[in-house]
Structure formats: structure tokens, C-alpha cells
Amino acid sequence: MNTDIPHLDGKLLIAMPGMGDPRFDKSLIYICAHSADGAMGLIINKPAVDLQFSDLLEQLKITPAQSYRPIEVHFGGPVEHGRGFVLHSKDYIAEDSTLEVNDEFGMTATLDILEDISQGHGPNVCLLALGYAGWGPGQLEEEIRDNGWLTCDADAALIFSPKNQDKWRDAIVSLGIDPRMLSATGGSA
Secondary structure, three states: OOOOOOOOOOEEEEEOOOOOOHHHOOOEEEEEEEEOOEEEEEEOOOEOOOOOHHHHHHHOOOOOOOOOOOOOEEEOOOEEEEEEEEEEEOOOOOOOOEEEOOOOEEEEOOHHHHHHHHOOOOOOOEEEEEEEEEEOOOHHHHHHHOOOEEEEEOOHHHHOOOOHHHHHHHHHHHOOOOHHHOOOOOOOO
């Protein structure tokens, strides 16, 4: 991993205006894993169109408890968009299947967590994403150097907020930047 880009596990990527890929326009991505081998993250501010949690449970033949708490389904990224990933608080850990990203967040990608959520035994807060965003070795670092992304600390209140339309702006504001001042072009001194 290039040493001029810090370790990004547990950080947020904020798509800069003018990003060439429309799938990432105004995206906010939580980075679950970042190493010399590449990076993997989940878009956390783009709800899935026409797919509810109850629909997903029905497709998976999971019968929810009467008192279960439905969660919103998100477009997590263009890679493996048929696979589900649950970003969640650390009060839930599935042995051998939860990636402990840091002291605050975990990510689980097995059917067990969906069953637990449907029975009311899942994590206190979570976000379900179908698909993920992935980068090969050095690719994300190059995109950051080319002004494609800003990075900021992850905040649970922001990540799990139901106000998806505000997350991108709120992440930029957390850096002390007025989103209206961002430009689609960048440079270096």
C-alpha cells in the first residue's frame, strides 16, 4: 500500500463532484477493508429502488417475527449486487463471519444476520447493502490522489441516519467544507 495514503479501514469516502462514474455520483462509502491487496466498501446513502426488507426476507424464505424491526435496503455498490452485506454496531458478532472493522463497526455477510434481524435479535443499528464497491491494489489510492474522493472519520449517527439524501452533504460539512465550494476539477501545487 502506498504510504502517502493513510489506512482507510473504518473511514468514509466522499465522492467529489464531477466523478466520472455515475454510480458513485454523490456517494458516501464506508470502507470495510483496505490493504495492499485493495479496498472494499459499502455505499451508505443510496436506498435500493423498489426493494423492501420484507421482499428480501420473502425471497430468502425467512419468516419474520411479528415484532421485527424492518431495515432499509441500500445499493452498496456495483460489485456482486446480488449479495447482501450488513454494516452494524459492534453489539452483534457472528462467530467466524463478522468482519470487525474497528471498535465501533462490524460487517456481516451471511444469512444468519438477516434471520437474527427478522427475529428481533440482530444488532441495535444496522444498514443492509446489496453489492459493494471494490478497488484493486493501488486503485483507490490513485483515485484519491486524482481528487476523486475526500475522506473523513465515520460517525455512527451519520452512517445509520434515515436521512440518506443528507448524508453526502453532512459528511462534507463535518470536514468544515461548504459543499457549494467544491469543484469538479482539481489541481496540485
